[in-house]
Amino acid sequence: MEGHTTAINNAMVITMEPGQPILEQGSILVEGDCIADVRAGSDFSAAPHRDIIDGTNLLVMPGLVNCHTHLPMSLFRGLADDLPLDVWLQEHMFPAEAAQMTPAVAEKWAFHSCGELLLSGTTCCCDGYFYEDHVARGVERSGIRAVLGQGVMDFPAPGVPDPGENIAVAEKFIDKWKDKNPRIHPSVFCHSPYTCCADTLKKAKEMATSQAVLFQIHVAETRNEMALVLSSQGGRASSVVQYLDGLDILDDRTLMVHCVWLDKEDIGIVKARKSSVVHCPESNMKLASGISPVLSFMAAGMDVGLGTDGSASNNNLDLFSEMDMAAKLQKTALDDPCALKAKSVVEMATLGGARALGLDRHIGSLVVGKKADLIAIDLRSPHLVPMYDPFSALVYNARGSDVIHVMVDGVFRIKDRVWGD
Secondary structure, eight states, rough: OOTTTEEEEEEEEEOOOOOOOOOEEEEEEETEEEEEEEEOOOOOOGSSSEEEEEETTTEEEEEEEEEEEOOHHHTTTTSSSSOHHHHHIIIIIIHHHHOOOOOHHHHHHHHHHHHHHHHTTEEEEEEEEEEEEHHHHHHHHHHHEEEEEEEEEESSSBBBBSGGHHHHHHHHHHHHHHOTTEEEEEEEEEOOTTTOHHHHHHHHHHHHHHHHOOEEEEHHHHHEHHHHHHHHHHOOOSSSHHHHHHHTOOTTTTTEEEEEEHHHHHHHHHHHTTEEEEOHHHHHHEEEEEEOOOOHHHTTTTOOOEOOOGGOOOOOOHHHHHHHHHHHHHHHHHTOSSOOOOHHHHHTHHHHHHHTOOOOOTTTSSTTSSSSOOEEEESSSSOOOOOOHHHHHHHHHHOGEEEEEETTTEEEEETTBBBBO
């Protein structure tokens, strides 16, 4: 795409760059895979552009960043609903994966999920699963940007029948994809502190550190997780966070998913270690896992991203729906209608998510030099009229189906709501 230029003229532009106002009428110039210019009131039509998009009645903003997915699990959407997490996981998901998940199936359903993500405005996702080499092939074909974590656990898993090979498989995946495609960032995904023993966690983290990649892990998702850790792994820590900290797992390249049952001391540890957190409100609600103390994370200055989780426990990948639920859930939990304001939620789904993944130098806001990952929303939809506050409309009114154009790396992956292989 070198030399390819696109102009989007006369749109409402939300850059999400701190301190920059909403441009009621603005234009964006994209050259190659990067943003070349963002201006108020400008019209780039006079220059020799290959593509000129009329932004009238469009809102242009950074593409959404979905910080936690299990892409191939779209195959199991609706398979085992209305069950507690331990029953859902042990009696339904693990057996279904063992029976049905193959390399070809993982690639097929990862690609399927990428289509759902793109069509609902997500331009970057963070995934953790098995057969991740095949997941990466589906992701590469779709054109989305992604952090992809090869799964590690101390049980036979899809593609890793011998748990003793789990870290070696993950390292092989990282070696293969580390410099293969600039849109794909390999990582390690340790499933949880109760499915990975202390030795596995330490060795996986050491490998991730040596490879300079992100380390992902589910943390404190349920009230009884610490009891599971103690019964399966032993130890004397009083919380999951303290247990992981004692193993030297937490640092600025650790992504902690869910984090529902964290207390003040835990939050202090996570903040001190500069680890990031992913909030998955709809999945947590559906599995009755609890309500994550997101406002306490933000007050502590932690990096917080937003995730849908997999389609088997949500049951969709629409981050607009997730934004709406994230805001309302905190208001209900705290009995405060002012809690978690709309603008903060939009930041969580864009620049905040990019920070959590360590990608904020490249994506998350629309500024010159960053990658051209952006979306355009059709403001003519009846439920978006009138619009008094764009941030409020994005969180409480908008839907993934309102996204009309999606650009990743300067290339339209969705144009006029059309996506195809």
